[in-house]
Amino acid sequence: MDDLKQNAPSPLSGHMRPPEMVMQLDRMGASFPTRLSFLRTLIRRLHQDKSSVSRHLWDMDANGYGRAVYTITIGRHDYSLVCFAHHLDPEDRTDRVIAEKWDATFTLYDGIPTTADLDRLQANVPLQEAGRVGPRELVLSRANKSVRLFEDVVATLAAGQQPDLQKLFDTGYLMRTTAVYGNGKFGLADRAALADRDGLTGAFQVEMLTVWLIRGFTHDLADHVARARAPDTAVTLSAPSKRALGIGNSTGLGMAPFVIAHPALVHAWVSARESALALVRALPAASRAEIAAFDAALRKARDHVAVWVVPDPLQMDRINQLQGDLTALAALLKTGFLSGPNPWDRLHQAASAYGLEAQECIAALTLEPYGDLIDELADGMQAGVPERLDGAMTVGTLRALIKTMYQWALKIDFRLPSATHQFWYVSEEKAEPRLGVRTEEPGGDLELPLDVARQVQRLMLVLRDRDRDEPVALLLAARPDLRHIVERVQMSLRYPFGEVQGNLICETCRPIDLLRFKLAFFGASRFDPKSDRWTRITLCQGAPLHDEIATADPDGWAFYAPMATG
Amino acid sequence: MTAPSLNEVARQVTGAAQGLGWPTGISRDVGAAAAWLCGAAGVDGVQNAMDALTGARNRPELRRGDNGRWHLRGPTTLTLPSALDLALTGETTVIVEQPDSPMLAFGLCGWAAQQTGRIVVMEGAVTARIYGGKIDGPPHLVPGADLTLFAAGPAKTRPAPRISRAFPDPTAWAAAQHAAAQMRVPATAASRERGAGPVGIDAD
Structure with a gap:
């Protein structure tokens, strides 16, 4: 067991948040874009x-x-x-x-x-x-056009006027x-x-x-x-008007299985973000300029959150709590909190008293002043050819690995109907992933293998009856049906941030958490859930325009709020 | 139709294998092997994979021979992944008795070599050396012969990125599409009502 732990990535001076914390569905569902998000990386590259x-x-x-x-x-x-x-x-x-x-x-x-x-x-x-x-x-x-806004913008421009900036921001895009x-x-x-x-x-x-x-x-x-x-009479959109218009996106269940199907890639994304956060938290002190940069980012975030209004009552409650938490944080910082030793680590300890939205928002904000320190981590946010399973690993080692990395899965009681309430399948229409209720809809026999926790438990049952010194190669020769889950469990050793630590077929699973997690890595903002299965978001709002990409601040558009930032 | 991308080949064959009832892990290996055959060897991986997937599916037999070598007998779809698991442990030569699809065996070895960066040597039913996924000339096939397999390595170089297209036999491609469709389920009104996506016309 100790050998297994020694193989896992070493925490950065104890500042690395562990997978069992960051790969929980509810926390993933509170994700915010960071300066390592893919859009931010792209815009910086185009600018450079x-x-x-x-x-x-x-x-x-x-x-x-x-x-x-x-x-x-x-x-x-x-x-x-x-x-x-x-x-x-x-x-x-x-x-x-x-x-x-x-x-x-x-x-x-x-x-x-x-x-x-x-x-x-x-x-x-x-x-x-x-x-x-x-x-x-x-x-x-x-x-597709946002019909009302597109027509309104066209009519206003045709009349020789600029559209109302607040209205542009509220919808956020001419097309999605x-x-x-x-x-x-x-x-x-x-x-x-x-x-x-x-x-x-x-x-x-x-x-x-x-x-x-x-x-x-x-x-x-x-x-x-x-x-x-x-x-x-017509005029063209002014630069501020254009900046207020990003591009919308509607995303549904099709995006969710990707997060499960690509553990090495997801690990690369999350470990880069968490390494960046750990690097910053490990800093013994913050300079005045760094504190000022954080203060500015926090102000923008508060402005952004203040105008982040969605119809979904659950998400609106979370936004309201986030607003309150950020206000409390701002008050705390006025006391000179960041001028002391280990400011960022203390900040994160203090933030643990806030809601998940605030914790993840603060994690994102913490990275803003430190581009020179962390931006290169974006180069590692990809994965190559998937690795092959290790046939030489013994059954005993595989059992130990499960006990180490999948405790969360072993704790689930799959005898309860609620634990297997839902199933994922591929729809006939356009072959898209969908989610059904097992007792009410057909197709449970064609379930997608997203029930990782249940598969791990089934594997463990088989392993208990095998010789602990038997190599996995021999086990799989006898049980080829276990190949997929054995490979996955082995991957968890190298890619501990690649596994979502939740039961994706239980009654309370909210796929929207997976969507927000992935969309945040893309750089999406204005998360606007329409149910627990699909959402609208905005991309590029506030980002430099085509004709200013070489000159505009490539990072100045994070937490964009036009009424505050101009 | 436009020649499919290698990703389409891998997805289509994986889906076909699952639709035909093969286990998920095996299906993914076969899908990747089919794409490797198309991209790295210029061979119709789809047709070879479909031939194997629709052939025998008896449980493989595994035994240790008098010479200490592992012997496997059964469908290539199941024996080759296990043979590679054993060979890549680095301790043994493995013999696959009369593989029913030597070309898929070649594809599975090629994909495994690419995944591991190892040298995989095949002799008998297929004679070929694969260096980290890059082949040293075309394979020589002797149908009906046994396949001797061992792994060395690591290979000194990784193969260049695969950027070619596949040109599968249209009948095999259609068969793969049909088989993959067996895994699909009609979306229900209940699913829609629970909010799987927008309802009605969007005119906001």
Whole structure:
């Protein structure tokens, strides 16, 4: 057992939060974006490269239907967002993944497309899942207008005025994506094709690049339609107006199984974030500049939270508590709290008295002053080829590993109906993951293997009857059905942050916690749950615009609140 | 259709294997092996995998021979993962008796070599050396022969990224799609009512 513990990552001077704390579902469901989130990393990279975006093609009619191409150069490679804007009947406008038509469809093209490429793409990209794309296409996406805001913005611009900033912030976007596909789906290039692409090798970087480029397209589209409607009076969106408009996203259950299916990758994300936090907590003192930077970040966070209003009563309660906790924290800091020794470690100890939202928010804020110390950790937030299981490990060692790493799973009483109340399955419609109630819906026999805790218990039962010196290779020759869970348990030793420590099939499981966890790593804000199974969020709100990416502060948009920050 | 990506091959074959009732861990290995065959060896991994997945599925027999070597007999889908588990412990040579799908055996060895960065040597039913997932020339196949397998390594170099496309036999691809669909469940109205996604028309 001691050997197993010695193999686990060593805590950073005792400041590392353990997996049994950070991989709990309720805490994951309180996640905030940090400066290591993928959008933040992308924007910093584009800024450092002094990137510029050029609009290669703008072929739109007066209604804003047509096609456009935006090109950006990253690491000596050109990438082009190809946009198709369509007429969409109101009855066809839905965020559901089974939709077949959208206001706009997109692909990120590897290079600069020719007219022939554009014609090929026009025949396929608007069809999304029903079309086929090829190895030059890196990402496939689509978006629907926020109809009320889009029309309001166009009408206001056409009248020669800027839209109300508060109104822009409240909705947050002119369009929201309903899917952003990558990594080989529907014929797209495999992720391996980007392995040597400097600047885009990090987690979800091409997807985030696509989203950021789409955001700029939505600004241009509103300007175009306003100008076409009133050529003599129309004005274009001002930079502050554009900054207030990010890009929305609707996300449902399809995202949740990803977190379970990629333990090595999730470990890379979480261990980077937790290592960053531990590095900061281990600092013996904070300089005046660092304290000032934290104070500024906290002020922005308080402003941001003050205008974070959602209809969901549970989430609104949590936001209200967060507001109160941040107010209490601000009062504490006025006492000179951060001027003493070990300020960040003491801060986190003090924050443990607050709610989970505040604890995770403070963790994110703590990282803000320390880019030089932690930003390089983002380079490790990816995973390579999945490792093969170790056939030489003995049954006895595997048993010990389970007792060490899966205590949380062994404690669950699966004899209780509530412990197996739900099951995950793949729907016939578009092959998307879904969640059913075992006693009420068909398909339990086709359950996805997301019941990790239950599988671990079943494995443990088998192991009890085997010779402790037997190698796992022989066990699996006799029981190939255990291969998946044995491999997973072995991975927990190298990837302790890769396992969600919760029962994903119990009655009280809230998939929304998994969604927020993943979306926070993307850099999403304005989390707006519509049920415990799907949510809307905002990406890029406040982020530098296409024409200012080289000059604007790449990190100044965290916890964006336009009325406070301008 | 456009030639599928390697990720599509892996997902499709994995889903097909699960739809045909193979265990999850085995299904993933076979899916990855099919993609490796397509990407690293230029072989139709889909057809070879589907042939094996729809063939025999009897429980493998494992025994220690007089020479101390492990012998496995049974469907390639089950014997090769176990043979590799044993060979990669580094202590033994493993003999797979008359593998029913030498090419899938090659794919499973290739994927294992890529995962581990080890050198995997195959002789008999398939003769090939795989260096961390990179092959040293095309494999030589002798159907009906036994396969002797051992692992050395580690390989000095990792293979270059796989960026090629797959060109599977259309019939095999369709069979894989059909088999994968066996794992899918009709979404219910109850699921929708519990909030699996937006309801009705969005016009906010």
